[in-house]
Amino acid sequence: xxxxxxxxxxxxxxxxxxxxxxxxxxxxxxxxxxxxxxxxxxxxxxxxxxxxxxxxxxxxxxxxxxxxxxxxxxxxxxxxxxxxxxxxxxxxxxxxxxxxxxxxxxxxxxxxxxxxxxxxxxxxxxxxxxxxxxxxxxxxxxxxxxxxxxxxxxxxxxxxxxxxxxxxxxxxxxxxxxxxxxxxxxxxxxxxxxxxxxxxxxxxxxxxxxxxxxxxxxxxxxxxxxxxxxxxxxxxxxxxxxx
Numbered sequence: 693x694x695x696x697x698x699x700x701x702x703x704x705x706x707x708x709x710x711x712x713x714x715x716x717x718x719x720x721x722x723x724x725x726x727x728x729x730x731x732x733x734x735x736x737x738x739x740x741x742x743x744x745x746x747x748x749x750x751x752x753x754x755x756x757x758x759x760x761x762x763x764x765x766x767x768x769x770x771x772x773x774x775x776x777x778x779x780x781x782x783x784x785x786x787x788x789x790x791x792x793x794x795x796x797x798x799x800x801x802x803x804x805x806x807x808x809x810x811x812x813x814x815x816x817x818x819x820x821x822x823x824x825x826x827x828x829x830x831x832x833x834x835x836x837x838x839x840x841x842x843x844x845x846x847x848x849x850x851x852x853x854x855x856x857x858x859x860x861x862x863x864x865x866x867x868x869x870x871x872x873x874x875x876x877x878x879x880x881x882x883x884x885x886x887x888x889x890x891x892x893x894x895x896x897x898x899x900x901x902x903x904x905x906x907x908x909x910x911x912x913x914x915x916x917x918x919x920x921x922x923x924x925x926x927x928x929x930x931x932x933x934x935x
Contacts, residue, residue, distance in 0.1 A: 722757065723828060725827075728890045732826065733774060733859070738772070743767065748763065750763060760829060765783070765785075765786060772848050774855065775816075784823035804832075812836055815832050837868075856892060867880075875908075885915065894929040900918050900919050
């Protein structure tokens with residue numbers, strides 16, 4: 693390649709970058725990811741678990757000043773932790789990033805993604821047109837184990853401590869259903885640790901201690917870190933009595 697051709701190629705590359713970079717820099721999502729698990733429960737009108745039966749992409753719409761793709765999903769509910777659902781099969785709206793010409797570099801909280809055949813816990817808000825995810829775009833739903841550690845199907849009528857302990861049991865069951873992590877990583881099971889501690893405090897110790905014996909050093913260290921935190925903050929365990 694001669695010098696003149698190289699210069700033209702270099703200028704073309706700089707011009708392309710100049711077109712893409714300002715556009716990408718302007719795209720900012722305005723929502724604040726919930727600080728802990730209790731916030732997800734507190735701000736939701738309906739907290740339920742169930743199997744995703746279908747999900748269909750819809751039109752682009754503006755949400756809080758941002759263009760997003762609206763998606764319609766049907767969940768078959770097996771447990772209710774907060775709120776009321778008149779039907780076992782419930783349809784709700786969630787959002788994903790709208791297509792952007794040239795693409796977007798994203799760095800932030802995980803994005804929502806509902807997959808047919810996956811059992812999840814959802815946090816929904818009720819509006820005049822139906823149910824919508826409690827927070828646009830971000831993933832606040834939680835994947836669960838295929839089978840529920842079912843005690844009570846409708847926990848919403850019970851005291852909050854029992855509700856929290858039942859949610860924690862679902863999360864523990866989900867974590868325990870995950871296989872060993874890849875070498876050098878903590879794996880997905882560790883993502884449930886802070887949620888369980890948020891919900892039941894010191895009662896999470898037996899669950900965490902299961903992982904302190906893991907063959908994975910990274911997973912052991914993560915679990916031990918939470919056990920140490922529980923002990924340092926003197927978190928007690930007052931297990932609720934089920935009716």
